[in-house]
Amino acid sequence: MSELEEKDFSKEDLEAKILDLNGSNSPVFVRVNANSPVLNLSPSQVEVAVSALVSSNGNESNPATRGATSVNKRSKRPQAKPSSALMQAKLNAQIRKRNSEGKSDITFVIKDHLQLARDAKEQVRKPSGVVYDMRMVEHHCLWDSSYPEKPERFSVVIQRCQQLGLLDRCLSIVPRYATEEEVSRVHPKEHIDKLRSICEEGGQNPNLEKMEQEASHFDAVYFHPSTYNLSLLAAGCTIDLVNAVLAGELQNGMAIIRPPGHHAMKSEFCGYCYFNNVAIAAQLALDSGSAKRILVVDFDVHHGQATQQAFYNDPR
Ligand SMILES: [Zn+2]
Numbered sequence: 001m002s003e004l005e006e007k008d009f010s011k012e013d014l015e016a017k018i019l020d021l022n023g024s025n026s027p028v029f030v031r032v033n034a035n036s037p038v039l040n041l042s043p044s045q046v047e048v049a050v051s052a053l054v055s056s057n058g059n060e061s062n063p064a065t066r067g068a069t070s071v072n073k074r075s076k077r078p079q080a081k082p083s084s085a086l087m088q089a090k091l092n093a094q095i096r097k098r099n100s101e102g103k104s105d106i107t108f109v110i111k112d113h114l115q116l117a118r119d120a121k122e123q124v125r126k127p128s129g130v131v132y133d134m135r136m137v138e139h140h141c142l143w144d145s146s147y148p149e150k151p152e153r154f155s156v157v158i159q160r161c162q163q164l165g166l167l168d169r170c171l172s173i174v175p176r177y178a179t180e181e182e183v184s185r186v187h188p189k190e191h192i193d194k195l196r197s198i199c200e201e202g203g204q205n206p207n208l209e210k211m212e213q214e215a216s217h218f219d220a221v222y223f224h225p226s227t228y229n230l231s232l233l234a235a236g237c238t239i240d241l242v243n244a245v246l247a248g249e250l251q252n253g254m255a256i257i258r259p260p261g262h263h264a265m266k267s268e269f270c271g272y273c274y275f276n277n278v279a280i281a282a283q284l285a286l287d288s289g290s291a292k293r294i295l296v297v298d299f300d301v302h303h304g305q306a307t308q309q310a311f312y313n314d315p316r
Contacts, residue, residue: 129245130173199223
């Protein structure tokens with residue numbers, strides 16, 4: 001989130017602003033002068049603060065001479081006990097009065113918390129992106145046809161998106177394999193080498209018994225000859241989608257990919273996952289300086305323990 005926009009308001013502007021806010025409970029962020037802290041006040045508190053400041057500066061101190069301004073009208077209302085923020089505003093005004101040696105200028109900076117929303121209305125949006133690769137159906141369990149992590153978990157999503165015309169509305173990102181160097185930002189070389197050797201051993205004639213034996217060492221994992229390459233492909237797709245958003249080419253996007261990633265620990269295959277796609281893409285975005293902090297919203301019936309593990313020691 002960027003800083004809220006600051007604006008200088010004259011006293012008249014400020015009174016108009018209070019009129020705008022009349023009836024709203026929206027907080028207003030007020031800075032009494034350039035060196036004072038920003039106070040978070042309700043409109044009525046701002047109003048009282050303005051009255052106090054105007055009075056303390058000796059400017060229009062007599063309400064009767066001020067005319068029927070909104071400030072004047074409402075200042076006659078009984079007020080609740082002043083808040084600490086209000087007391088601070090008054091104190092700042094008194095300090096300012098002393099410092100200004102009788103000068104009556106009052107500088108307000110209002111931070112409008114709705115400004116971002118107002119600006120967003122005018123913002124030109126970029127297209128939504130999508131990335132997927134139909135080769136991702138190849139990965140399946142060769143010794144259990146009813147294994148829950150199956151190609152349909154991918155193909156049904158693609159079919160439904162096509163039915164709804166959603167894919168045509170998105171900008172397609174060209175799928176690519178992640179490099180081993182990219183994957184190594186999260187996983188040690190031994191982890192990457194292990195998956196490659198398990199999947200590629202035997203070439204076109206894999207030893208299923210040995211593969212199943214290897215899989216039995218992990219929680220909810222199977223191996224297929226395509227698993228290594230498709231895990232690189234899933235990671236590469238995620239990386240490029242994230243990079244396109246960070247580069248401002250996309251407003252947002254979705255990577256429809258498998259194998260999935262969020263249960264893949266740094267050095268352990270787990271829960272249908274081999275390489276942690278999201279963690280890799282996030283780590284690369286952080287390493288490149290494209291993002292300082294990233295919020296990963298993990299959506300599953302299970303805790304995304306491996307994504308948490310990947311950043312557990314990151315002080316951000
Ligand atoms: Zn899960």
